[in-house]
Amino acid sequence: MRVMLQHLAHTRSGDKGNTSNISVIAYRPEFYPYLQQQLTAQRFKDFYAGVVKGDVQRFEIPGLGALNFVAQGALGGGVSRSLCLDNYGKSLASAILAFEVEVPEQLAPSLRGQRTS
């Protein structure tokens, strides 16, 4: 079954210059392999098409069940130059909550939050 990432992981974004880092952290250790396999740097970059203008690098931290995406050219030139209302990109990490992940049916009872679809 396909579920939105928000049922598997929580996320946070941080800014440095024109680069945004978005961490994706599995709610449970057993969710991590699905994120690790399916949420590649390329898929992440495709998902943020039009917003992330530069390269995306992915770092794996299996001990924390976390992936850290470092997206260059994501902040409209940098916090002070950006014309975006959200110039720090504080809300950028919420977009990836809609990324769809294929997981086995037996994970359904342990998914986080109410599912609407």
Place this chain on the structure above:
Amino acid sequence: MKTILRIGAGSAWWGDRIEPARLNAERGDLDYLCFETMAEATISAAQVRSRRDPGFPGYDTYLDDRMQAVLPGCLQRGTKIISNQGWINPNGAAERIVHWLRQLGARGVKVASVGGSLITDRVLSLTDTIMENGKPTSSLADTLVSAEVYLGAEPIVAALQQGAQIVVTGRVADPSIFMAPMMHEFGWDALDHAHLGAGSGIGHLMECGAQVTGGYFSDPGFKDVPRPWDLAFPIAEVQPDGSAVLTKVSGSGGAVNLLTVKEQLLYEVHDPANYITPDVVVDFTTTHLEEVGPDRVSVSHISGKPRTPTLKVSIGCMEGYIGEDMFFYAGPGALRRAELAKRILEERFRIVNLQAEEVRIDFLGLNAIHGAMSPKNQPEPYEVAVRVAARTKTREEAIKVGREVDGMAVSGIAFTGKRVPHQERVREIIGVWSSLVAREKILPTICMYES
């Protein structure tokens, strides 16, 4: 030597709340209370302001509020204070703190200022290359406002060794503010990268205050925390080996758990195995986390690698202006009116020959935040704000944005809602660039004061 050092956060940025700092001072039973009050452009903005406003003292504009809130509690408990509220005038900040100490009748308290981070007059000879684009830093000569080095924990430790009970600094790397007390109390050497890695990692977890105690976190139904209106700032109970328990004053709102700590661990981190600070290169990939009680998370095994031979320099430059404004539509057809309004603005910017590097006209409620990646097939919102912004070289061009939004009031289309501008619609851009300077070229200074 202390067996457990209690370090609390007092702020995570200039605009942070003050009540949680007071709570930590009064009920945190702290050995140290640490304040972080700067963003990347804070120093440059302060330089610009001090040129125009001779009355601006050059330190944290909330220094008085913060010190009045925490000094009584800190004096009573004997809590020392480390703070980067000095901005471009740490001496002035130290003198002001002495003033508040005397107001409270506290005599003989030693206050140290740490300076030496400002290198505006020397930056072009001390640095070579802009890290972001590879160009020579000399290309910034005409627009340069300010340059400052990110100092590490060492000068703060030196001030503590000279007996300071309060240390106020200019630019210091954020984790260093929190690690300095650990180095001082546990006797860690400046080259002991194992301990400094652990301590700096704890500092990183503390530097954003409530972001590790349930702030920037709540998401109803997915990540709920108790009473998020009553968040406390964190407290680290640090052991001599650099491991720590993160917690907060009991009875406060928010939460300290594995989720909040993991999110903050990776906040503003790029390569988690190589997080570069002035003191040490931190490796977060080895971290062990464990919930050891309610709102208590044990953090251990953060490791460190030897510090780099260079220090980071932040260079602020005047780069132009942004003009921006907003107006509104509601009810049936709100979006179609917003779309016509956008067309009118685009045509009028042509008529007035707006010279801009970039123009952005967004519909708040539809695509103003996530921009081009916003879903295309959304239901029409009941209300839409048209938000327009342009980046220009001159103030005159930036002013055109607000002037054409003014024109939408009576020369626009039906049902245009528009506020009278209640804030400045033009702001200056201080662009921030980075470079590196050889560590040995930078000599921090310490001045001691006494109340």
